[in-house]
Each structure stands twice: as structure tokens, then as C-alpha cells.
Amino acid sequence: MGDAVAQVEARFNEEIDSVSDAEMLEAFRVRWFGDKAGLINKGVASWVRELPRELKPVFGKQFKNFAGGVERTLNERRFEIERGKDFHSSSQLQSSNLDLSLPGIRRSVGVEHPLTRTMREMVAVFAALGYSVGVGPEVETDFYNFEALNFPPNHPARDTQDTLVVADQESKPLRERYLMRTHTSPVQIRSMVANDPPLRLVIPGKVHRNDESDATHSPIFHQVEGLCVDRGITFSDLKGTLDHAMKAFFGSSVKTRFFPSFFPFTEPSADVQISCPFCGGNGCRKCKWSGWIELLGCGMVDPAVFQAVDARRVENGLAPAFDVPGISGFAFGMGVERIAMMKYGVGDIGQFYSGDLRFLDQFL
Ligand code: DAH
Numbered sequence: 001m002g003d004a005v006a007q008v009e010a011r012f013n014e015e016i017d018s019v020s021d022a023e024m025l026e027a028f029r030v031r032w033f034g035d036k037a038g039l040i041n042k043g044v045a046s047w048v049r050e051l052p053r054e055l056k057p058v059f060g061k062q063f064k065n066f067a068g069g070v071e072r073t074l075n076e077r078r079f080e081i082e083r084g085k086d087f088h089s090s091s092q093l094q095s096s097n098l099d100l101s102l103p104g105i106r107r108s109v110g111v112e113h114p115l116t117r118t119m120r121e122m123v124a125v126f127a128a129l130g131y132s133v134g135v136g137p138e139v140e141t142d143f144y145n146f147e148a149l150n151f152p153p154n155h156p157a158r159d160t161q162d163t164l165v166v167a168d169q170e171s172k173p174l175r176e177r178y179l180m181r182t183h184t185s186p187v188q189i190r191s192m193v194a195n196d197p198p199l200r201l202v203i204p205g206k207v208h209r210n211d212e213s214d215a216t217h218s219p220i221f222h223q224v225e226g227l228c229v230d231r232g233i234t235f236s237d238l239k240g241t242l243d244h245a246m247k248a249f250f251g252s253s254v255k256t257r258f259f260p261s262f263f264p265f266t267e268p269s270a271d272v273q274i275s276c277p278f279c280g281g282n283g284c285r286k287c288k289w290s291g292w293i294e295l296l297g298c299g300m301v302d303p304a305v306f307q308a309v310d311a312r313r314v315e316n317g318l319a320p321a322f323d324v325p326g327i328s329g330f331a332f333g334m335g336v337e338r339i340a341m342m343k344y345g346v347g348d349i350g351q352f353y354s355g356d357l358r359f360l361d362q363f364l
Contacts, residue, residue: 266299
């Protein structure tokens with residue numbers, strides 16, 4: 001019985017495939033679904049007659065499925081034919097070279113660049129702690145980039161941050177000469193010159209250095225800087241804040257550890273390592289089998305920085321507000337590329353700037 005139904009269905013499908021216009025469709029409908037002479041009704045009548053009584057309900061059920069299916073196919077075909085008629089009767093479409101069999105045009109959806117994304121995510125961690133976002137110019141004066149940050153003229157600490165300088169400025173005092181900023185730290189100074197404490201700032205931005213390009217260096221890269229100044233800020237605040245931030249960014253099981261270091265604008269200074277978020281500290285390729293990854297520099301704001309800030313405030317007609325008993329602060333800075341390379345497993349920093357869609361597509 002089932003076979004017989006399947007055979008009829010196959011025939012139905014074969015015939016309906018050759019129906020190409022409304023007239024043929026109507027003839028087809030009458031032939032199959034006509035009240036008396038229609039194949040479906042006629043077929044049922046003759047089959048049912050021959051069936052033993054106990055098989056009749058079983059057949060009834062199978063037949064209902066079959067009839068429902070073919071009717072749906074017929075309706076779909078009718079819809080296709082009518083839609084086709086609409087298209088073809090439109091003179092505009094007829095005269096154009098529109099080929100409806102071509103695949104559609106897929107618009108590519110843009111995504112945030114992995115560096116922008118890393119910066120935004122890091123900024124969000126500090127924004128949640130009440131930090132405001134600070135910005136400053138990429139073309140900076142020697143004063144903000146170096147002098148106020150306690151890199152005196154000709155001091156060897158400047159050698160670590162060589163950069164492009166704007167030409168023909170020899171007639172100006174050194175501190176007023178323009179250069180491409182080598183770090184986001186000058187925004188600390190600008191912010192303190194312009195605002196009274198308390199201050200909590202996170203500063204994302206682009207920086208420039210005379211560094212040879214290689215797999216991990218680029219003469220242009222990005223940093224996220226932080227500054228917190230208030231009454232009675234201590235090194236414990238610094239440790240607590242950075243420990244929280246690293247957990248918020250990399251996951252709550254990440255640990256931090258602090259090592260003595262040197263930056264001219266902080267005293268004491270520290271380098272911060274986090275336990276490897278990929279292997280949990282057991283050692284893997286990403287942490288070079290040490291279980292730890294060095295991620296940022298930080299420290300307590302050096303009094304010399306507060307003095308430079310206040311001197312500039314006085315020049316600008318503002319009251320000194322930072323080199324004041326009871327006021328202290330911490331600062332930190334980290335490289336965005338380094339973090340993004342580690343997080344996304346990027347082996348060559350140049351990929352970030354190549355504009356190669358095959359690279360960028362991976363961040364969809
Ligand atoms: N400006 C430093 C650099 O580019 C990074 C840094 C270290 C920033 C320590 C800080 C800090 O604010 O406290 O190498």
C-alpha cells in the first residue's frame with residue numbers, strides 16, 4: 001500500500017515540474033484534484049473499494065498525509081508561477097539584464113579593530129571604577145613629554161624614548177619644541193595642570209618611537225595609561241587597583257606580582273606581572289614556560305612631577321594643588337599591542353596595521 005502511494009507521489013512530482021504557466025497549472029489541478037474525475041479522488045475510491053476492512057483506517061491515515069503534501073506542492077507551484085508573472089510583466093525588469101539566478105550581494109559587516117577593542121575593554125575596566133577618560137595631543141611639546149615627567153634635558157633616560165621631532169625649531173626653548181609623543185604619560189601632566197585633585201583618569205592613545213619594526217616592535221603603537229591622585233593614596237591602593245583590573249580583564253583566577261623597577265616619573269616604580277591566563281601559571285608557549293607575563297609599568301607619582309605640574313599651574317595663573325602635604329597618587333602604563341597579541345595569539349605586530357582583510361576577518 002505504502003509503495004503504491006509513493007509511486008503516485010513520484011508521478012505527481014514529476015508532472016508538476018513540467019507545469020510552467022497558469023494555464024497548465026489549472027489543467028494539472030483538474031487532472032489531479034478534480035472532484036469526480038480527478039486522479040486523487042478516483043484513486044481513493046478504487047483503492048478503498050478493494051481493501052480489506054481492517055486495512056481501511058491505516059490507508060486513510062497514509063492517504064491524508066499524501067494528499068496534504070501534494071496540495072502544499074501545488075500551492076507552492078502556483079505561488080512561484082504568479083510571482084514569475086509579476087516579474088516578467090514589469091517592463092523595467094524585462095528590459096534590464098537582471099539575472100535572478102545570480103547569488104545575492106552580501107554586505108560585509110565591519111567589526112572593531114582588535115587594538116581598538118582591547119583599548120575599549122581596558123578603558124571599561126577602569127571606567128567601572130569611576131575613572132574618566134583622558135586624551136591629549138599626539139604632537140606634544142618637550143615639556144609635557146619629557147621635562148615635566150622628570151626626564152631633564154640630556155638625561156640618558158630620554159635615550160630609551162627617541163622619537164621624531166618637528167624640524168626647524170632650534171630658535172625656540174627646548175621645552176616648547178614639538179615632537180611626536182613617546183608615551184601617553186604627558187596626558188597625566190596636562191590633566192593635572194588643568195584640574196584640581198582628586199583625579200582618576202584612564203588614557204588610551206597612540207604613541208611614537210624611533211624603534212625598528214620587528215615582530216614585536218612598531219614605531220607607532222598604543223598605550224593605556226592611568227592616573228589616580230587624591231589625599232592619602234598609597235602603594236596598597238595601586239596594588240589593589242591593578243590586581244582588580246587585571247582580574248577584571250583577564251579573568252578572576254589571574255594573580256599579579258610586583259617587581260622593583262625604574263621610571264623617571266614614579267618613585268617607587270614597579271613592573272607588574274600577571275600569572276599566565278592561558279595555562280594558569282603552569283607554563284606554556286605564550287608565557288615562555290615561565291607561568292608569568294610582564295604587562296605594565298607603574299609607581300607612585302614622583303614629587304618632582306607634582307612640582308613641575310604646580311609650577312606650570314602658577315605660570316597659567318592657577319593655584320598650586322598637587323605638591324601639597326597629604327596629596328599623593330599612583331600611575332600606570334601598558335602597551336596595547338602586547339596585550340592584544342597575547343590575548344588573540346597574534347605572532348607579528350605588523351598584522352595589526354597591514355589592513356589585510358584575511359587577518360581582520362578573524363575578529364568577526
Ligand atoms: N610611560 C611608560 C612607557 O612608555 C609607561 C609607564 C610606566 C607609564 C609607569 C606610567 C607608569 O604611568 O607609572 O614606558
